[in-house]
Amino acid sequence: MAQPKHFLSLADIPASELRAILDEAHRRKKARAGLPKGLPDIDAPFLGETLALIFEKSSTRTRFSFEQAMRQLGGSVITATAGTMQLGRGETIDDTAKVLSRYVDGIMLRANSHGALEELARNSSVPVINGLTDYNHPCQIMADLQTLEEKGGQLSDMTITWVGDGNNVAVSFVNAAAKFGYRLRISTPKDYAIQGQIITAAQNAGAKIDLIEDPMKACDNTDVVVADTFVSMGDTDAEDRLADLMPWQVTDTLMDKAAKNALFLHCLPAHRGEEVAASVIDGPQSVVFDEAENRLHAQKAVICWCFEV
Numbered sequence: 001m002a003q004p005k006h007f008l009s010l011a012d013i014p015a016s017e018l019r020a021i022l023d024e025a026h027r028r029k030k031a032r033a034g035l036p037k038g039l040p041d042i043d044a045p046f047l048g049e050t051l052a053l054i055f056e057k058s059s060t061r062t063r064f065s066f067e068q069a070m071r072q073l074g075g076s077v078i079t080a081t082a083g084t085m086q087l088g089r090g091e092t093i094d095d096t097a098k099v100l101s102r103y104v105d106g107i108m109l110r111a112n113s114h115g116a117l118e119e120l121a122r123n124s125s126v127p128v129i130n131g132l133t134d135y136n137h138p139c140q141i142m143a144d145l146q147t148l149e150e151k152g153g154q155l156s157d158m159t160i161t162w163v164g165d166g167n168n169v170a171v172s173f174v175n176a177a178a179k180f181g182y183r184l185r186i187s188t189p190k191d192y193a194i195q196g197q198i199i200t201a202a203q204n205a206g207a208k209i210d211l212i213e214d215p216m217k218a219c220d221n222t223d224v225v226v227a228d229t230f231v232s233m234g235d236t237d238a239e240d241r242l243a244d245l246m247p248w249q250v251t252d253t254l255m256d257k258a259a260k261n262a263l264f265l266h267c268l269p270a271h272r273g274e275e276v277a278a279s280v281i282d283g284p285q286s287v288v289f290d291e292a293e294n295r296l297h298a299q300k301a302v303i304c305w306c307f308e309v
């Protein structure tokens with residue numbers, strides 16, 4: 001039996017297929033312009049198909065965008081928080097995967113641990129999509145790259161600068177760098193750096209990555225500045241993080257170092273006055289709400305890829 005196409009990490013998917021996913025995201029977004037949000041796309045390719053959405057952690061964008069994505073593709077969803085499932089009472093991931101595979105056509109999981117997501121995928125006979133883990137957040141980066149293409153043109157001509165914690169979202173920017181050809185600068189305090197082996201693997205695959213601790217130097221003439229929360233879901237050291245990471249706040253001064261008209265990205269939820277100044281995230285260079293909208297369009301294309309439409 002053919003293996004289902006799982007969407008777990010951008011590092012695992014060939015560049016040509018990721019390119020095709022982004023093209024499909026742009027195409028579907030344009031094709032349904034003007035339609036009411038809850039009406040299906042003209043082709044409604046997933047009529048009669050169901051995606052399960054399982055959350056071990058909180059979510060606004062991922063939940064609403066996946067639910068609306070399936071509606072627009074003509075299908076439906078079943079959404080559950082892990083705590084209300086037997087999963088939360090000790091039923092194994094393996095058994096959960098095997099059971100859900102009998103009811104639904106795909107599973108999206110937001111998991112505490114990436115290992116649990118991989119275990120779900122190993123035991124599922126239907127595609128599994130990563131809705132964020134402690135390790136990465138690939139759907140987010142597909143939406144981010146769609147946004148940059150809409151606003152700024154060619155990804156391979158861009159320098160993108162990550163500022164702050166070397167977290168799960170940052171890892172997906174690293175994983176995608178070799179696939180899309182942008183130059184990635186990463187500015188984190190030493191204690192919050194991305195694991196060296198993740199950077200090395202990306203560089204060996206052809207990624208152009210510069211590690212520049214000083215955020216002012218890292219942002220010099222960059223085309224895009226990206227921030228994310230200093231305290232991710234599951235982090236238990238909030239006080240230390242806030243103290244250690246404050247010098248990496250994206251301020252107007254930092255944005256002034258970037259190229260004229262540089263864009264500001266943030267996956268949201270944001271904490272104004274922590275990782276980003278309100279004047280930046282609410283200012284003219286910020287494209288965070290287009291970015292949030294594109295979660296919907298990018299994920300529709302991801303679902304189509306998994307389901308081979």
Ligand code: CP
Nearest residue numbers: 059060061062267268
């Ligand atoms: N960016 C993102 O994944 O948002 P949620 O946590 O609200 O899903």
Ligand code: NVA
Nearest residue numbers: 167228232233267268
């Ligand atoms: N890094 C954040 C992203 C939230 C969408 C977290 O994991 O909480």
